[in-house]
Amino acid sequence: MTTPLAELHMHIEGSLEPELILELAERNGIELPYADLDDLRSRYEFTDLQSFLDLYFANMAVLRTAQDFADMTRAYFARAARAGVAHAEIFFNPQAHTARGVPLSEVLDGLADAVSASEAEFGVTSGLIAGILRDRPASEADALLTDLLAVGAPIIGIGLDSAEVGNPPSKFVDVFARARAAGLHVVAHAGEEGPPEYITEALDLLGVERIDHGIRCLEDTDLVQRLVRERIPLTTCPLSNVRLRVVDTLADHPLRDMLAAGLNVSVNSDDPAYFGGYVDDAFAGLVAAVGLTAEEREVLARNSIQASFASDDRKAQLL
Ligand code: ADE
Ligand code: ZN
DSSP, X not given: OOOOEEEEEEEGGGGOOHHHHHHHHHHHTOOOSOSSHHHHHTTOOOSSHHHHHHHHHHHGGGOOSHHHHHHHHHHHHHHHHHTTEEEEEEEEOHHHHHTTTOOHHHHXXXXXXXXXXXXXXXXXXXXXXXXXXXXXXXXXXXXXXXXXXXXXXXXXXXXXXXOOTTOOGGGGHHHHHHHHHTTXXXXXXXXXXXXXXXXXXXXHTTOOSEEEEOGGGGGOHHHHHHHHHTTOEEEEOXXXXXXXXXXXXXXXXXXXXXXXXXXXXXXXXXXXXXXXXXXXXXXXXXHHHHOOOHHHHHHHHHXXXXXXXXXXXXXXXXX
């Protein structure tokens, strides 16, 4: 039997497919700077993280109402269920919406509507993780956490994402300490474009339970040994790494070496609408490019479930 997958690293705004972008623009009367679907699709060529983030944030303009957020999230669950995902922990970027004048309540209501029904509708258990935009001031992250706690937001944790280089984890010590004290799970993107030191900072200064990406740990053998020893989960995203030029091709991706080194890695889609596919596409690509075996896929699936924040009962059901 193949073990189902937990998807631990995906940004719900990164699941907004081009067709849905145009549909929501029409529904909300928003003028987009694209002539048509082909024109929009032609923009999906990236040179680095920032070139992707520019399009990712621009396309969020079509998300206005709770219904928009719910529709986007249901579309992800439907596709993820087909990919073999049984549990999903979903990032969203509240600041990217509130900064455009969308009330936090619209964002939370829409996401919560889809997440609360995901098990009944799609057989996928799920949770929400509020991703802090690390290129914005720490004071804004503090205010966001205050707001999320004040309204009793239906989140299981906080994360840290957006432009990494120049925005080290050390910038966010206070907000992560407050989140942990409030009983939230904490994770952070580190070592995607940023140096291995950011991974160490995320662990030691933020107290994170998982590292998102973490691929640049391979530049520091002491750090690799520590990650293996402490079984720190690394939520890797091979298709993303290719599309954002962290690695040249899928054949060059070090996932198998990471597994062989004993690192606790999982495979995730990151921003599936932007990076050429969902998690089943990532596995198919790895089988074709590096000959990923059925045994390795099993280890990756089990890692994903064990590293999830699902209940012990749910984990036992899936393993
Ligand atoms: N936000 C969405 N996708 C991201 C990624 N791959 N890295 C950092 N921030 C992101
Ligand atoms: Zn990410």
